[in-house]
Amino acid sequence: MSGSTTTNELAKHRGYTYRLTRRQFLVASSAAALAACGPAATPSGAPATTSAAATAGKPLKLGILLPFTKVYAELGNSMKRSADLYIKSKGGKFANRTVPAPIYEDEANDPQVGLQKTQKFIDQDQVDVMLGIVATPIAYAIRNVVDSAKLIFIETNAGGNALTRTTTDCKPACKSKYIFRSSFSSWQISNPIGEYLASKKGVKEAFTFVSDYGFGTESQADFTAGLTKGGGKVTGTLKAPLGNNDFLPFVTQLKAQPTKDIYSFFSGTDAIGYIKAWNQLGLSAAGYKMNGAGFLTEQDVLKEVKEQAVGAITSLFWAVTLDNPENKAFTDLYQKEYNLLPDVFAVQQWDGMRAVDEALQKLGGDTSDKDRFIRALEDTSFKSPRGDFAFDKDTHNPIQDMYIREVKVVGGQAVNVISDKIARVQDPGK
Amino acid sequence: MIDVRDLRRSFGGVTALDGVTLAVAEGERRAIIGPNGAGKTTLFNILTGELAPTGGTVRLAGEDVTGRRTFELARRGLARMYQRNELFDPLTARENVALALTAKAGPYRFGGIPADEARAADELLERVGLAGAGATPARALSHGQRRQLELAVALATAPRVLLLDEPTAGMSPAETARIVELIASLARSLTLLVVEHDMDVVFRLADRITVLHEGKVIADGTPAQVRGDTLVNEVYLGKVIGVEGAPPPRTPR
């Protein structure tokens, strides 16, 4: 191993100069300027301003921002399949408006990228409606941009409460006239199960163990409020960092505390790691019961952990086994098209597309008046695969039923079986 | 000027310096000779602060500078001419010298490069016989010219003590003669410490000679005394004549 390198290889190469003649600086800066204007020179499709006259017959431009790279890519692909399927099922027309293939952009699980792509939808593509966004931080990041650009945006996953509530000086985000949500608020999937466990299942004490980020903390607080309202008490809390690499130290601590009912919020790889550690340390055998928000045992997790999650009780507004005609039709259509079972993310995107479609039916396809478009969306309600779906008039968050589900092995496959229902759950936000 | 007392240094098990004591008066020209592995380079590295001693003290003009870092010693007037050329290759000869000249002014100057600096650098280049070569990059100079530039850079810091690490290594006889004359012509106020294998150069330059062997001083005196010393002949002169120009010891890693 040579001693400390005296001269540095990086700069010992011929033609290596570090001073700048006037000409080079000029050439470079104008080159940088011109290179950047490249995209500007290319003419873009839609005319700059939409005419005030009825927009009947004009193609409806949809901009959909989903993760196609990084850790949530799988969710993005599932939601894209659902969006494409919806357009195909409507023969490429909403009311009298033809719907060309939506412009998909990758949010890459990075708020900076999400902001750039939203700006592109607004300035470059000038889309009529924007849908998508999986990660809550990105939804919070683009909230102000969408609001000031008066762009109608349907959030089809991110469940951060703040997106559809009034918060003190809009921190970390707050509701907007132009923002609707077709998925859920973290309160809806955490609070009702708290109250349900305490009042109906006689759970007097619970311990919470959640993923240490915005969503997890909100879910922990909402669950605690629900449990307390139902007469129970949370005896302690623990958090694991998002994307935690080793769950054994945490689950060992769970096993060292007396409270048997554990409530958790984890999703994706963290959920898998948690359930495996729970199983490896034999917590079920030791009498501990796993409860959580629906994403703890959704398809993307169940297909990996399989029967290790048996017995877990979760709350969510949908399950693949939910038997109502709309869910049957949707699941069959999806399976016929992609021979894959749909997941909750596909349902959320499907309902987002449907809300736009329903609103356009009411407006006869005329989207020139934003306020009428918003009122039409607010009045939208329909039978969704998850059951009755309607927007809360002033928060634009969905009003929907919550189902209590338990993981059981049905026909050799671990599935969430619905055991109970809590009707018309509405987010308390104003 | 330089006062070294009982200097020790070992690398793991190997003892490179085993209690060296040495005193060099101001203006004196001291040569240090000894077979390979005698500890000459280790001594130099300690004197220039690149290596910390494991024992003993070093005093420079009365001040205890043991363990001081290289740049602190340099600022106290101790300059070094390296055995292998240590120059700023892409910079011009003038710039190499200018960097040494302005070392005292400190690096944090953000204005333009002062005009007089170029003139002072050219004067020094002339002194070492590189008059016209001011604008040539150091990497483009011949080996001999680079040694002359090495000397110019060392002198540019206006040192009180100049350490010369085998200044004639790898030089042709003609180049050796020129560099030795240059060194000989240096001001007598400048204290010199030379490590050299070529005995003609040693006897030409040195007022006194110290002989190192296996990390210890085995003889210390005028050239005549050392030449006559039986122990030195047996240990050193006897062996070296047989092995002329042995490769220099590698700096310990």
Add this chain to the structure above:
Amino acid sequence: MSPELAFLQALNGISFGALLFILAAGLSLIFGMMDVVNLAHGAFYMLGAYVALSVVRTTGSFWVALVAVPLALGALGLVVEPLLLRRLRGRHLDQVLITVGVALVITDLIRLKPDWGAEVRTLPPPDALAGSIAILGNDYPVYRLFVIAFGVTLALSLAALHRRSRAGALIRAGVDDAQMLSALGVDTDRLFAVTYATGAALAGLAGVVAAPVLGLQPGMDVEALVLSLIVVVVGGLGTLGGAQVGAALVGPADTFGKVFVPQFALFFIFAIMALVLLLRPSGLLGRIRVIR
């Protein structure tokens, strides 16, 4: 904290330490021998895990993957080194930069490959190691004990290769003076290619062994690279022993960080690194002489 709980957490720490060593071995070998930080190490690890997934899917055997994957990654290393790194012999920093490019390409291609893609997956451990056994009356995953055993054997065998074998000495010498070595008739090009290939194979091996614990998902490459870097930096650069010592310290320390300071668990591991560097600027066993 009861002694029983302390013991269990210590066991968790040791098994995580063993995991970190397995992760870092490939990076440490390449750095120790070739003076190159292989920033594609995380990408090789990820590729190893996904290849293992395919092998387990087709052959149904974890053990086949344990042998096949390192060979596959070794072959990749035998292609990458001569094709890209050899051209930059002596320019160590450029060799490091090349590996950044390689990492960017590999991780993107994994995402694009149809049946790998970006889905969240896990590599099931072999049935023999899947269960749990009772230790002090508590269930403990057998696989984590296997990881400890595997890590220790890997450490011992690499140390033996490194110190006693002729190849180890030749490689170390090659880094310092490739010309002198080739003058002695040693084919340095083949030597460096084999070294890089071994490093890549070790990364692949880590992919197979660590995947059942750390899981397979986009971003696992960066996580593996950063963890390996911390282990190598803490342990000290230039020596293989560094990685062993580094992992032995960082593993348990990180686990106890998760126990006592969970809200800053991510941050804690770096605090350890900073503390070690404060005391020993070139790492615990580092031989790089940091400027005085």
Add this chain to the structure above:
Amino acid sequence: MSRIGGLRPHVGGLRPPAPGFVALGLGALALVTFPYWSRDWESSRYATTVLRDILVFAILALSLDLLMGYVGLPSLGHAAFFGAGAYAAAIASQRLETEALFVTLPAGVLVATALALGIGLFAVRASGIFFLMLTLAFAQMVFSFAFQATDITGGSNGFAGVRRPDLFGISFSAAEELYVLVAVSFLATAFVLWRITRSPYGRTLVAIRENERRMRALGYDTSAIKLSAFALAGALAGLAGALSAYSLRFVSANDAGIGTSITVFVMVLIGGAGTLAGPAVGAAVVILIERVLNSYIPFSQTVLGVVFVVFVLAARQGVVGAARTAWARARG
């Protein structure tokens, strides 16, 4: 033989404005007023945003180039100071309830500088690859702190609602005015670095890159000088971070993440380390690949990886370096 690396010591004071300077001035003016003279293009606003982000990253790349190209310290953790600058500006405007540019911008720069001094103390004593690894590890430390310190930085939710600044009545909340602020900052940064690289300080940095041992033997405290360059680069990165926070009105932990560090490293290398125009060109090329190309092909990251490998192998001095060599050879 083409002029290599020599610092042509120009006699003090600027010569009368040669045609080059006039052209340079016009070019700069065109750059600053881009949104106004391109207003009637279809996607002028989108192009303005892209160009604004290119200029923000150009400032960041220039600051890294000071380290990589001049002092020879390749840092793979430079995003730590970019993120620190962004967070500091955002938090300052929130906690102090002010949009004043002369409060939030210096806050960003100062916090980034302080962080650079802190990390620099550890890092500058190492060199080459060990330095690279240290900066990478310390940047991850900053990332994980930003990701977990929810009550300070907003944690994984990021910091939303950053208020755009104003200065003595001029409000920069409109996209055009903010663009001008970014463009002016870029030109100022380029000018400052152009001055620094031609000053004795700049020459000292280059000499340290060439032969740090010799510089210590001449009496230069090279560790302190490297630390000063590291802090200066950190300050400029903090400036870029603050501008990014204003532009996007949002700061996330990824701004200090390894992805940003690698991106800006690739920009400097592709553009041309050790040149001033290089980082700006590199920023344009990489952002165009990452952002514009990304909308058309799914494997844009692979393209970036391949382009990067080609440049390391074949055109190590980057676009501007290669152009300059060709230009010098053409002039004979």
